[in-house]
Amino acid sequence: MTETATQRNGIDADGLLATIDAVKQDPALGSFTFKAISAWRGGTRNSGRIRGFIQAGQPDGSRSEDFVLEGDEPPVLLGSNAGPNAVELLLQALGFCYAVGYAANAAAQGIELTALEFDVEGDLDVRSFLGLEGPRPGFTAIRATARVSSPNATPEQLQALCRYVQKTSPVRDCLANPVPVETALEIR
Known part of the structure; x- marks a missing residue:
């Protein structure tokens, strides 16, 4: 017999309830350290990278690539609108x-x-x-x-x-x- 997860709003509701239960049993599982890296690219432009985080003291390896963000200012604030x-x-x-x-x-x-x-x-x-x-x-x-x-x-x-x-x-x-x-x- 195969069990099917209850999906609501694109969320695995059974998985969510299991996560809540797991954190109740071991509160350390609810502890995260998130990270972001920003590098100046000249003027008001910056590039940001986000990849890894730490959960319950352990590095997470679920992300194989960085999320890349571009930041800038609008021209009125001396930027070139290369990003928000x-x-x-x-x-x-x-x-x-x-x-x-x-x-x-x-x-x-x-x-x-x-x-x-x-x-x-x-x-x-x-x-x-x-x-x-x-x-x-x-x-x-x-x-x-x-x-x-x-x-x-x-x-x-x-x-x-x-x-x-x-x-x-x-x-x-x-x-x-x-x-x-x-x-x-x-x-x-």
């Missing part, structure tokens, strides 16, 4: 994180999604970045709008899902709460 700028990538990271949270948590709850989309925007004033008097250099506000369609969930279930995803989103948590950041300098 860093704060746009940050907004996209929030949208990606919300989407994963919605899809996975909906799957675990038996909620089917037929459409899911996020608009994320943030307000930023570059004066402090330019060394001028002004507000903090980061976003002063971020707004996200989720648009979701489900054939089997009530509006109340979708509202509860929205609140839960916000409460458990790692990217939202990083944005909403102070995170210690250490920066070291190696002179070559």
Whole structure:
């Protein structure tokens, strides 16, 4: 007899529940260290690479190639539009994180999604970045709008899902709460 995984929203719901169970049994399995490498390419352009990460103290080898990202600034900020700028990538990271949270948590709850989309925007004033008097250099506000369609969930279930995803989103948590950041300098 062959067992078939329950797929909801493109998520292996049985695998998700098994992962939750495994982390309950061994909390170390929930510990990750993610990595990114950025190299300046001149002007405002940068290339980024992401590949490996560490889970429960062990390197993961599931990725055979780097994910490559290009970053730049728009011409108004002295760039050439070769890619999104860093704060746009940050907004996209929030949208990606919300989407994963919605899809996975909906799957675990038996909620089917037929459409899911996020608009994320943030307000930023570059004066402090330019060394001028002004507000903090980061976003002063971020707004996200989720648009979701489900054939089997009530509006109340979708509202509860929205609140839960916000409460458990790692990217939202990083944005909403102070995170210690250490920066070291190696002179070559």
